[in-house]
Amino acid sequence: MIELPGLITDPAVLAGISHDEAEWAPVGRPAAALRAQSTVDVQRAVRVCAEQRVPVVPRGAGTGLSGGANATDGCLVLDLSRMREIVEIDTENLLAVVQPGVVNDDLKKAVAEHGLWYPPDPASAPWSTIGGNVATNAGGLCCLKYGVTRDYVLGMRVVMGGPAGDYGTEVSLGRRTTKGVAGYDLTGLFVGAEGTFGVITEITLRLRPAPTIAARTVVGAFHSLVDAGRAVALCTRRGLQPAALELLDRTCMEAVEEWKQLGIEPGTAAMLLARVDTPGDAEATALAEAFTEAGAAWAERSTDAVEAEALFAARRLAYPALERLGPVLTEDVCVPRSAVHLMLARIEETAARHQVRIATIAHAGDGNLHPLLLTPPGDDVARLAAQAAFDDILADALELGGTVTGEHGVGLLKRAGMERELGPEVTAVQRALKRTLDPLNLFNPTKVVGEL
Amino acid sequence: MIELPGLITDPAVLAGISHDEAEWAPVGRPAAALRAQSTVDVQRAVRVCAEQRVPVVPRGAGTGLSGGANATDGCLVLDLSRMREIVEIDTENLLAVVQPGVVNDDLKKAVAEHGLWYPPDPASAPWSTIGGNVATNAGGLCCLKYGVTRDYVLGMRVVMGGPAGDYGTEVSLGRRTTKGVAGYDLTGLFVGAEGTFGVITEITLRLRPAPTIAARTVVGAFHSLVDAGRAVALCTRRGLQPAALELLDRTCMEAVEEWKQLGIEPGTAAMLLARVDTPGDAEATALAEAFTEAGAAWAERSTDAVEAEALFAARRLAYPALERLGPVLTEDVCVPRSAVHLMLARIEETAARHQVRIATIAHAGDGNLHPLLLTPPGDDVARLAAQAAFDDILADALELGGTVTGEHGVGLLKRAGMERELGPEVTAVQRALKRTLDPLNLFNPTKVVGEL
Known part of the structure; x- marks a missing residue:
C-alpha cells in the first residue's frame, strides 16, 4: 500500500494518465498516480516507492509515441505536468x-x-x-x-x-x-x-x-517519391543548410486536401518544403535549383512571411489529417541522408507487399522518416499486416545503415529493434548502466533496456 | 612480464612517451610501451594487460594539458599515433x-x-x-x-x-x-x-x-581588463555570434611584442579579437560598436583576408611567446559569460596576492579563461606560489558559478577540483560508472575519477 498525500486511485482518472500516444503499445494497470507539485513531492514519492518496491513511471504531457510513459502493472504514475514554473x-x-x-x-x-x-x-x-x-x-x-x-x-x-x-x-x-x-x-x-x-x-x-530574419519557404512538387529523395541528397551534397527540409508523400497530401482544400494538385507524388532563415536570396535560389535539377515538376518560393507560413501549412496539417482516417502507427526510422530515396522506395514496396496504407512524412534533410501506418478502426487483420510492415521498415532502415528510432525513443515499441541495432555486447553495456544507476529497477522499468 | 610483439622497453624512448604537456602533473614509470598499428594490436595488448592486471594508458600526440596521458607506475603506454588512416x-x-x-x-x-x-x-x-x-x-x-x-x-x-x-x-x-x-x-x-x-x-x-565566406577580424584595444570583459558581456546580451571571440591580456601582448614586434601599443591592458564569418558588414559593425561602447580605446576591422589573419596573429603567437619565458602552468576555468569581467578582476587580485606572473588568454565569448601561470625555471618558491594561485583560481571560478575545466579535461591536475565542483553524490555516480564499464580498473587508472 502506497501512502502519500494527494494520491490518485480513481480508476477513470488513472486510465487517462496511464499511457502516451503510441498506438498498440502495451499499457499496464498502475496502483496509483500522483501529480507532483514540487521537488519535495517527487522525493517523498520516490522514497516511499523505493521502500515498497513500487515502480515509478514519470510522465509529462503524455504525447510520446513509443510507449515510454505507459504505466506498468502496480506502478505509481508520477505526473510532473504541474511542476511548470x-x-x-x-x-x-x-x-x-x-x-x-x-x-x-x-x-x-x-x-x-x-x-x-x-x-x-x-x-x-x-x-x-x-x-x-x-x-x-x-x-x-x-x-x-x-x-x-x-x-x-x-x-x-x-x-x-x-x-x-x-x-x-x-x-x-x-x-x-x-x-x-x-x-x-x-x-x-x-x-x-x-x-x-x-x-x-x-x-x-x-x-x-531570437532570429532577426523572417523565414521563407521553398516548395518543390515531384512526380516521383524517389526523385524527391534524390533532391534531398543533392541539397546535402551541395552544402545547403536550410532550417528545415520536410517531405510529404501523396497519401499525406491527399488527406490534407480532402480535409482542408488547400489546392494541392492531384498527381503530385511528393512535396518538399524547405525553410530558409539566412539573409538574401542565395539559399532559396540554390534550393529551388536543386529541386528542379532533381526532377521537380515545379518549385516555388514564398514572397512574404504570410505566404511562407501558408506553404508550410500542409506539413502541419498532415498528421491530424491522417489521424481522422483511423489509428495511426507512427514509425520513426532515420537513415543516412544519401539513402532517403532508397528508403522511400522500400517503404512503397512494403506497403504494397503487406497491403497496408502508409503515408510518409519525413524530416528529409536529416534522413528521419515517419512512415505512418494507417488501419481502419477495429480491423484486426489490417492491424497484423501493419505490424508486419512496421517490422519490415525497421529491418530495411538497419540494412541501409540507419537506426530504428531517430527521435521518438525506444519506449516499449522499439526494444526489440534497438537490440537488433546495437547487438548483444552494446545492449549488455546499456543494461549494465541501468543496473548501476537504478539498482532497484525502480524507474520506468521495462522501458528502453527492459527485458521483453 | 608483458609479452607482445613490438614492445618498447628502452628507458629513453619510454621517458619520451610517458607524459603529456601538463606542467607539474605527476608522471609514473611505465613497464613498457606499444605503438599500435591496428585494432588487432590494440585488442591483443588489452587482452594481455587484462590477464596480467597491467594498467593501459592510451595516448595520441601527448599534447594534453592535464596529465591525462601521463604514465602510471607499471603501466603499458599504448601509443595510437600510428593508427592514422x-x-x-x-x-x-x-x-x-x-x-x-x-x-x-x-x-x-x-x-x-x-x-x-x-x-x-x-x-x-x-x-x-x-x-x-x-x-x-x-x-x-x-x-x-x-x-x-x-x-x-x-x-x-x-x-x-x-x-x-x-x-x-x-x-x-x-x-x-x-x-x-x-x-x-x-x-x-x-x-x-x-x-x-x-x-x-x-x-x-x-x-x-566548407565556409564560402572569407572570415574577417574585428579588434578592440582596452585600457582595462575589466572593460574588455564587459564588452564580451555586451556582445552576448546583444545576440552577436562571432565565430570566435578571444581575449589577450597585457602580459600576453608584451610577450608577443617582445618576440615578434607586431607593433602592439604599450599601455593596452587587453585586446579582444572577434572572427566574423557571416555575409555582409552588419555583424562586424555591431561588434565594433559593442567594443567601443564598453570603453575600447579603439576598434578596427580587417579589410581583407590577409589583414584578418594578421590581426589574429597575436592570438596564435601568445602561447609560444609565453613559453619562451619559462614553465607555463595552464589553467582552464570556464565561468558564465556575464562573469568574465569579474573572473578577470579576481585573477588580477590572485596574481598580486601570490606574487605570481599570470598572463590570461581567453575564449572570452565562451567564458573559458586560460590564466597562464609563469614561473622562472627552477624556482621552487615561485612554483609553490603558482600552485597556490592555481587553487585560488579554481575556487574563484566555482564561486562565480563556473567549472574547473572548460576544455582541457580532468586528467590528474583537476581531480580535486572536479570533486569540489561535483560534490560527493555526483562524484560517487561518476565512480560507479567507471567501476561498471571497467571493473578491473585497467584503462587509464588514477585519471578523472581515480582516487587522489
Missing part, C-alpha cells in the same frame, strides 16, 4: 532554468519576450513538456540546422538513488557555463534515458538570440 | 571515419579537398590527434559558434571489457545518421572520458560544408 530566464548568459512540466511552446513564448529563442520544435511543441522532451531527446523540424534537445541541455536536477545515495536523493548534473568537461557527461547520458535513471525535477537550457 | 570521407552524408591517430589539421586538409570542414580547432590542431581530441572533448576557438568535439562525434569503435565481454572486445557505439535515440548515448559518454572506459580505435565524425 519557469524558474529563471538569464538574458546575460542566454539560458533558462525550468521545471519539467513547462510546455515547450510556453517556454518559447516566455523567452521570446526577452529576444531569445529555444529552438527544439517537436511537432508536439504546443502540448509536450520540456521534461518529456529532455527524457526522449526530442527532435523536430529545425534540428537539421539547430540541433536536437540534447544540444540545448546544459544541466539538470534529478531525483535518483543507487550510487548517488538513498532513493529520493536529488543531485545536480551539468553546469551553467557554455563549455565544461569536469567528469563524465552525466547530463548527456540522462537526456534521452526516458526516465529510467531517475526523475528530472529541473532543467537548465541553453538559448539562442 | 582516414578510412572514409563520405561527401554524400557529410561524415568522415578516421583512426584515432589522425592529426586534427590533417583531417581538416583532407576534407577541405572535398569542399567539407571539420570545425573543432584546439590550439594543438597542428599536432594533436582526433583520438585525443575525442578523449578530452577538446574545445578551441570556433566552438563559440560551431560547438566542441562532442558535437561532431556520431559514433566510435572502442576496445573495452566489463559488460561488453572479455577485455579486448571491440564494440561499435553510435551511428552514421544525423539523429538517433536507440538506447542511452554511450558515444556521448565515452567522449571526454579520457580513455578511462576503453581504447578508441575508430571515430565517425560529422562534417560541415
Whole structure:
C-alpha cells in the first residue's frame, strides 16, 4: 500500500494518465498516480516507492509515441505536468532554468519576450513538456540546422538513488557555463534515458538570440517519391543548410486536401518544403535549383512571411489529417541522408507487399522518416499486416545503415529493434548502466533496456 | 612480464612517451610501451594487460594539458599515433571515419579537398590527434559558434571489457545518421572520458560544408581588463555570434611584442579579437560598436583576408611567446559569460596576492579563461606560489558559478577540483560508472575519477 498525500486511485482518472500516444503499445494497470507539485513531492514519492518496491513511471504531457510513459502493472504514475514554473530566464548568459512540466511552446513564448529563442520544435511543441522532451531527446523540424534537445541541455536536477545515495536523493548534473568537461557527461547520458535513471525535477537550457530574419519557404512538387529523395541528397551534397527540409508523400497530401482544400494538385507524388532563415536570396535560389535539377515538376518560393507560413501549412496539417482516417502507427526510422530515396522506395514496396496504407512524412534533410501506418478502426487483420510492415521498415532502415528510432525513443515499441541495432555486447553495456544507476529497477522499468 | 610483439622497453624512448604537456602533473614509470598499428594490436595488448592486471594508458600526440596521458607506475603506454588512416570521407552524408591517430589539421586538409570542414580547432590542431581530441572533448576557438568535439562525434569503435565481454572486445557505439535515440548515448559518454572506459580505435565524425565566406577580424584595444570583459558581456546580451571571440591580456601582448614586434601599443591592458564569418558588414559593425561602447580605446576591422589573419596573429603567437619565458602552468576555468569581467578582476587580485606572473588568454565569448601561470625555471618558491594561485583560481571560478575545466579535461591536475565542483553524490555516480564499464580498473587508472 502506497501512502502519500494527494494520491490518485480513481480508476477513470488513472486510465487517462496511464499511457502516451503510441498506438498498440502495451499499457499496464498502475496502483496509483500522483501529480507532483514540487521537488519535495517527487522525493517523498520516490522514497516511499523505493521502500515498497513500487515502480515509478514519470510522465509529462503524455504525447510520446513509443510507449515510454505507459504505466506498468502496480506502478505509481508520477505526473510532473504541474511542476511548470519557469524558474529563471538569464538574458546575460542566454539560458533558462525550468521545471519539467513547462510546455515547450510556453517556454518559447516566455523567452521570446526577452529576444531569445529555444529552438527544439517537436511537432508536439504546443502540448509536450520540456521534461518529456529532455527524457526522449526530442527532435523536430529545425534540428537539421539547430540541433536536437540534447544540444540545448546544459544541466539538470534529478531525483535518483543507487550510487548517488538513498532513493529520493536529488543531485545536480551539468553546469551553467557554455563549455565544461569536469567528469563524465552525466547530463548527456540522462537526456534521452526516458526516465529510467531517475526523475528530472529541473532543467537548465541553453538559448539562442531570437532570429532577426523572417523565414521563407521553398516548395518543390515531384512526380516521383524517389526523385524527391534524390533532391534531398543533392541539397546535402551541395552544402545547403536550410532550417528545415520536410517531405510529404501523396497519401499525406491527399488527406490534407480532402480535409482542408488547400489546392494541392492531384498527381503530385511528393512535396518538399524547405525553410530558409539566412539573409538574401542565395539559399532559396540554390534550393529551388536543386529541386528542379532533381526532377521537380515545379518549385516555388514564398514572397512574404504570410505566404511562407501558408506553404508550410500542409506539413502541419498532415498528421491530424491522417489521424481522422483511423489509428495511426507512427514509425520513426532515420537513415543516412544519401539513402532517403532508397528508403522511400522500400517503404512503397512494403506497403504494397503487406497491403497496408502508409503515408510518409519525413524530416528529409536529416534522413528521419515517419512512415505512418494507417488501419481502419477495429480491423484486426489490417492491424497484423501493419505490424508486419512496421517490422519490415525497421529491418530495411538497419540494412541501409540507419537506426530504428531517430527521435521518438525506444519506449516499449522499439526494444526489440534497438537490440537488433546495437547487438548483444552494446545492449549488455546499456543494461549494465541501468543496473548501476537504478539498482532497484525502480524507474520506468521495462522501458528502453527492459527485458521483453 | 608483458609479452607482445613490438614492445618498447628502452628507458629513453619510454621517458619520451610517458607524459603529456601538463606542467607539474605527476608522471609514473611505465613497464613498457606499444605503438599500435591496428585494432588487432590494440585488442591483443588489452587482452594481455587484462590477464596480467597491467594498467593501459592510451595516448595520441601527448599534447594534453592535464596529465591525462601521463604514465602510471607499471603501466603499458599504448601509443595510437600510428593508427592514422582516414578510412572514409563520405561527401554524400557529410561524415568522415578516421583512426584515432589522425592529426586534427590533417583531417581538416583532407576534407577541405572535398569542399567539407571539420570545425573543432584546439590550439594543438597542428599536432594533436582526433583520438585525443575525442578523449578530452577538446574545445578551441570556433566552438563559440560551431560547438566542441562532442558535437561532431556520431559514433566510435572502442576496445573495452566489463559488460561488453572479455577485455579486448571491440564494440561499435553510435551511428552514421544525423539523429538517433536507440538506447542511452554511450558515444556521448565515452567522449571526454579520457580513455578511462576503453581504447578508441575508430571515430565517425560529422562534417560541415566548407565556409564560402572569407572570415574577417574585428579588434578592440582596452585600457582595462575589466572593460574588455564587459564588452564580451555586451556582445552576448546583444545576440552577436562571432565565430570566435578571444581575449589577450597585457602580459600576453608584451610577450608577443617582445618576440615578434607586431607593433602592439604599450599601455593596452587587453585586446579582444572577434572572427566574423557571416555575409555582409552588419555583424562586424555591431561588434565594433559593442567594443567601443564598453570603453575600447579603439576598434578596427580587417579589410581583407590577409589583414584578418594578421590581426589574429597575436592570438596564435601568445602561447609560444609565453613559453619562451619559462614553465607555463595552464589553467582552464570556464565561468558564465556575464562573469568574465569579474573572473578577470579576481585573477588580477590572485596574481598580486601570490606574487605570481599570470598572463590570461581567453575564449572570452565562451567564458573559458586560460590564466597562464609563469614561473622562472627552477624556482621552487615561485612554483609553490603558482600552485597556490592555481587553487585560488579554481575556487574563484566555482564561486562565480563556473567549472574547473572548460576544455582541457580532468586528467590528474583537476581531480580535486572536479570533486569540489561535483560534490560527493555526483562524484560517487561518476565512480560507479567507471567501476561498471571497467571493473578491473585497467584503462587509464588514477585519471578523472581515480582516487587522489
